[in-house]
Amino acid sequence: MENIDELEFLKGINKKPFKTPEGYFEGLEDDILNKLAPPKANLRVVKNTRFNLMSIAASVTLLVCSGYLYMKMESSNRENAMVKNETAIKNYLLDQIDEVDYENLYSLNFEEDDVELDKAIIEELDLDQMEPENLIDL
């Protein structure tokens, strides 16, 4: 270190007139490190924020899953409804068929099946003489 210039007019001056409260320097490290505590508090805030973000993400996932399941159930319900409708229509048609006049139907069929061929036509065709193959063509 360089020699400090002597200042004659300041001879006798106490260069260390300032004092501190007793034990001030002993506790200083702790005081300063305690003041540095806020960043730790900030870390807690960050952790809380992370926790909150995770909660939000979990909620959104849950919501999406619920929506998907709901849509699936809806689709299944629609299919069931369609099956029910088809069954209902079938039943309705069957009911309608039941109400048809079977006697009329029967008699109609009977009349058609038992149409008597004109005798003249029979004679003309000479059905008795016809080969079975020709009968089919007829």
Place this chain on the structure above:
Amino acid sequence: MSHLEDHEILSIIKNITESERGFRLLIGKYKERLYYHIRRMVLSHDDADDILQNTFIKVFRGINGFEGNSQLFTWLYRIATNETLTFIEQKKRKKTETLDNPDLVLVGSLKADPFFEGGQAEIKLAKALLELPEKQKLVFQMRYYDELSYKEISEILGTSEGALKASYHHAVAKVEQFFKVND
């Protein structure tokens, strides 16, 4: 007080698992020198305490940016000096509205300060220093009280050694003149 070299303390601080211990060592080594450096500028113990604590907090937050281009000691002094000058400026701005000369009031309060053991001569020197421009006062205090070399002061204040020598001699002349006038 820590007997470790600065580079040893720095390597402890930069080791994440031991940084708190390293920082305790750093505070232990420099707290008194920095405290008195600050205290001579602000005079009040409470103010010096606040500024010192803020200084170490800034040191702690900026220690990873310290590249070792200057001595650790001069880097600490620079932070402490800047903190103190900022504090003084803010305090002056607040008090000029109500007081004509807050510095004189502060010097006057030294007489009643239980943590000041100086006599008339020391109070007279404090008054003489108030007459100096801020930079001359700083150079005088670092040279006279802290007994720093011009090279160290140059690193702290970022001023050439030649300019510092000139400032110091101007300061000494003004203080001497003050003592003569107020003898």
